[in-house]
Amino acid sequence: MIYRIVTFLLVSFFSFQLSYAQRVLIEAESFDDPGGWVVDPQFVEQMGSPYLMAHGMGTPVANAHTKFKLDEAGEYHIWVRSKNWAPGDWEAPGRFQVAINGQTLPETLGTTPGWSWEYAGKVSLKAGATEIDLIDLTGFNGRCDAIFFSTDESTPPRGNAELATWRMKESNEASSPEEVLEFDLVVVGGGIAGCASAIAAAEQGLKVALIHDRPVLGGNASSEIRVHTLGIYGHFERILRMLDTEHYPNGSPEAYQDEIKRHKNVEKYENIHLFTNWRAYDANTNGNRIESVDARHTSEGKRIRFVAPRFVDSTGDGWIGFWAGADFMYGRESVDTYGEAYEEWGELWSPEEADDFVMGSSVLWRTVKADAYTDFPEVPWAEEVAQSHEATEGTWKWELSRLDLHQIDDAEEIRDHMLKAIYGSFANAKKTEASKDLKFEWISYLIGKRESRRLVGDYIFTFNDVTDLRKFEDSVVMEIREIDVHYQQNLTDESKPDFLSEAIFYKTPQYYIPYRSLYSKNIDNLFMAGRNFSCSHIGLGGPRVMRTTGQMGAAVGIAAVICEKYGIDPREVYTDHLEEYMILIEAQKTYNTIAPKK
Amino acid sequence: MKSFKLVGLALLWLGLVGKEHNQNPLFFELPLQIEDSFERIEMAELMEEGFIEPISIALNRDSERPLFYESTIRTTVCDDEICEIMYIKLYWDLVGDYVGYDTVATHPLTKFDHEPFTENDYSKLHELLNNDGSILKFKQKSELIDKEKIKASDVVDGTTGATALEIKDEVVEGALYSSYTLWHLSHSGKIKNMINEHTEKLYDSSLKNIFIASGRTGYKYFVIQRLTDQDYISDTDLWTGFLISDIPLAKKKILNNIPNLLLDKESIQLELAALFSSLDVNSRTVLLNKFQDAQFVYESAIEELSKNIYLMNKNQTNVFLTLIEGGLFKGDLLISNLKTAYNNTKFAYGYLLEDFIKNNYED
Missing domain, CATH: 2.60.120.260 (Galactose-binding domain-like)
Structure with a gap:
């Protein structure tokens, strides 16, 4: 023990x-x-x-x-x-x-x-x-x-x-971790973006630490949360196929198969040092640079200090940037901040005044038919939330955002609210003849977040980059999937349960995200990939899906290689080595290793 | 029962021959009778990809006021290989929300196998078009069919077995592509924008009053979006009325837009505080934040709010406590309400009050 x-x-x-x-x-x-x-x-x-x-x-x-x-x-x-x-x-x-x-x-x-x-x-x-x-x-x-x-x-x-x-x-705990490990690149967060980042960098010879606070990789795509991956592969089909999922219904146990695939693929890289069940809890800085990240084992309590010249924040919540003092954004910008109106949807799309009505978090769940009648206890504590709503499975529409709830600070309350919604709605359904044999097969206890902190980069990706079909000299991510932004159903119909959402879609032929949105504006050696990349609230609406965030991860993994090769920071990849970087990005369709010079 | 039978017979007849003009539409949700005397004014044209001719939108009005918009549409409905021509008349209210449809003379709606729509099909179509949150919103045309289930001999739109399972219950059976096309037309953002822009030009105090009295959510929201600071100051009853009865989105907008000049008044603060219990959870948050941002909060408003502490959630309770921290307010009613909330076993966040009461109101 x-x-x-x-x-x-x-x-x-x-x-x-x-x-x-x-x-x-x-x-x-x-x-x-x-x-x-x-x-x-x-x-x-x-x-x-x-x-x-x-x-x-x-x-x-x-x-x-x-x-x-x-x-x-x-x-x-x-x-x-x-x-x-x-x-x-x-x-x-x-x-x-x-x-x-x-x-x-x-x-x-x-x-x-x-x-x-x-x-x-x-x-x-x-x-x-x-x-x-x-x-x-x-x-x-x-x-x-x-x-x-x-x-x-x-x-x-x-x-x-x-x-x-x-x-x-x-606990008689010392102020700093007992063990110190050094890497070329430290990636924090083992969702699709983090995994892609680790693979892209490792393939080019970097010694990578991949730190993840769960036993399994994949984040929202993991068997623990079970959201299928959406979006296209862009330049990184070879890498992303190692990590993504089939298009099964959200919540499907088919997520296990894709998870096995994902683990096999990540674990085959000898220079990816995988730290599952380790949760980062601090970033140690010197001026505008991160020198190390401290992490703790989620059950054993042991701590490690991870030292590296560069770090990737793919935590989703932008924790590394937050601890390091990186500029970040949270909430919905006012419609005039970046000029992101979608006229027919008005306030539901982008508010007149900035607010915290971000896209919410989901908890997926499933039921299964038992051989015979199954009992389910009374759940009076869930009635206030579920009210008379009946349901026997969850979909992406089971989502909670509320003005008084912060998606990070109040995440436990959000998860618990969704549990009440699930238990209460199922209890209501169980009173009907059609559901008498149903029982729970699975309820995630992890919340699947859509939006939280977004770290500010040299470029803030917005809706205008989509509507203007803007292509950048440093376009490293591309996507054809529509922009979809969610709002709570009870905003327009108070009789609807507060845990159900609706989506607004904006169709687009193709849009691009520049590399400059993938590193911090004020923390010199910090990349970001995943939903915490540099974008507006509406800008996040499209690229938050996991093949697109995977593209971001792969792109920063490659950028880290250029950084290592020249001993430079992420920004200098854009200012001084863009041509070489873009060639390397293009080359990702094949396994084309260009080992960095040490 | 008799009237249901008559409607049924009428629909059956329409299925055979289509609709003669001068009859009221098959489905029309505005509370008015369409009359020949209505003036029909062509308002704008819109050309959508895949349409064989521009969509012409017309305003209908009587001698006093604008009434609704309509468009008679002729368009192709296609699967991968086969196209059919469909005729239909769509109706929108003055803010571009779908309110009904009608068939066009000699052109009844048909399915893809040329079978005419049944009575149920016509009703189902209206039900679909009336649902602005239909799953069709999220679907590309290519996602409508589960291609693994299509057999070579099937007529595509008629193969309900191949219709993607999640869509099947929402569309008219055998008229998948018609349903899809019509839903996207009825809820077209471009058409909604054109209608709103046109109504804006007609908007005056008379139309404003009609909108307020209409009881229609969209009409009232149109008014709320156009309230000026002067409107807020001169017509308190109007916006407080909206705060009581309107949708949460509208309440949030009103609360956000109350001018500071007005919010500084004790009578307004008191009135807002008294409305707390009738607000939805998000509007309550906006209201508390407004109080937090106000230059000065009156004791009477605080006491009024304190009657409803037990309705506050965790963060709202915390905001309320920041309003009164520092011992600024020491009225008996406030202290009594705090203690009542703390002792209320149905109030989940009483524990937040425990230390606060001890530190601020107990010797």
Whole structure:
């Protein structure tokens, strides 16, 4: 077991008396055996840590189990950091209990609104091996971040900043990672863009680190989210065919086949060093340059510092740029900012005044016919969201954007809102004869985001580049798929559920994206590829789909090779070496390796 | 029941011979009777790719006001190999929203195998055209057919088995390409823009009043888009009325456009705060943000808002707390409402109030 337990003596002086407290912090994500619980690292930046979640789709999951060595016997107070994710005038949906050494503590957990430490009880423990079980009571997404044992009665801190400091102290964590690794290129984010970037750079001889916070590659195209890839291949058909998907319905388990293909293809490159289950948490800068990126293993807690001359931000949320201080945009620009009107759609397309009504996030799901009638519990906590809506599967239209919700800061609330929509709509459908035999086959617990931060590059790609059919000397991405921008259905019809969206399409023969939209304007050694590239809200409407973002990834992978060859920054590829770069881009139709000079 | 039978017989007859003029259209959703006395004014022409002649759009009006737009269309409907000519008359309201269609004399609608439309087919077509969110919006013509299912002997548009499954329920059976063509015509952005531009030229206070009284969402939104600062100041009842009854998109626009001059008034703040509970979730956010941006927020407005804390979501509650933080407001009603919300077991975000109350309102 690799878990973070720190036992130490807390010495405090009070009224000239000396007191000692024995304390142990167990991070839930580091359990030996998660049983049926899943590790959810999506919201670390908002709530502080990956956590375990009982994602049983209404059926309680198997216990999570771990053991640790307790140094000293004593009477221990036990706190569990958890959250009632659907508070209200009903029983909390995600209830669970904790058992210590086989003894189930009486307190039901997962019942307090907002992330907080719930008191689980007091237990007398002997020194030595101590076992913990998390016992799910509902199958409805109970969550456990950490368990804290202390002979002292004081509750651990609740507030995020205070908690982070406390956590570091309790874990006895040094300020910087234990291990430092060096690469030619560090790619953060293993979606289609990140994978394409890694392959393109690795084929030309670069030593690449590909850091991804999930066990599987593909991001929105992975078997965990299951959105099919759309768009064309552009110059990079050979690379993108290694990574993309068939055009199956969104949510289809056929995503597994394409995922196997993707992994085989990425893993065959010896100089791609794959770090799955590692989540970046900081970018260390010197002036306008990133010197390293720090990442933490999502369950083991171990940390690595990744040092490189250049970095690719394909995190989707633009985290590397954000941490490094890169200029970024969020929200919908006003219609006049870039002159992006689509007259007949007016405010739904581009608002008179800027706002945060970005395209929303989706959670896909499927049901399957069982052999006989299957029961489904009452879900009163979902009714407020689902209301009378009935459904037995999700499509891309299951999407949430709301003015008060930020797609990054409020991502957990967005995911939970979608879970309520799914459970509630299915519960409604189950009351009909046609659905009596249906049961859940799969619900993603990861949200599939369409839009969040967009990092600012030397060029901001906008709708005008599409309408004007503008071709650039540095056009490295091309696309024929229409621009489609989403809005929530309840904006024009209040009777519609708030979790359903609609799309507006603008058809185009072909448009191009310049290389200058793929590196940061103010962080000298940062590329970006994926939905966080440099564009307006409307500009993102077309190229956010995954073959197009894959083109971006491949293009920056090639640019990194030119950078390495001449020891230059991304901008200089455009200013000084564009001809060579574009030749190399054109050559991608065949496997034409041009190894960089060191 | 009798009237249903009559409509059925009429539709059957139309299926055989097509539509004579001077009858009311088969489907027409505006509350008026079409009369011979209406003046028909050719407004504009539009040439769309694949059409055999320009689409001519005409305004119909009576002696007092413009009423609706129409176009008699003759176009080809083609699959990969075969083309048919289709005749139809389409109707739009004064802001370019589809309101109905009619057949053209001697040209009943037919399917691709030349079978005439049935009564159900005519109704289904109107249902389709009335759905501005139809799946046809997202489809290229090439995506309409599941080509793996087509057999050599099939007439393409009649092979409903080959119609892509997700489209099948939305279109008129056997008239896939007609359905597709007509939906895209009925919801053509170009036509909508032309109509709006033309109506703009006719727009005056009389038409404004007609639009307001119409109850039509599109008409009211047309008015809202044209409200000036002076309109907001001089006719508070008008825009507050819209805030109560209109679609969320309209409410958001109104709230965004309220002039600061007006927002600085206590009476307006109070009125807006009182409307909080009748607003949709996004309009509530816009309203709270407006208060946050206001130079000064009156205690009366804060107290009114505080009655509805329990309706706020997490971030709205946080915005409300920023409005009152710093101990600026200490009225008994506010404190009482905060405590009531905190103790309300149905309020999901009471925990956000706990520390705030302790820090600001407890000794």
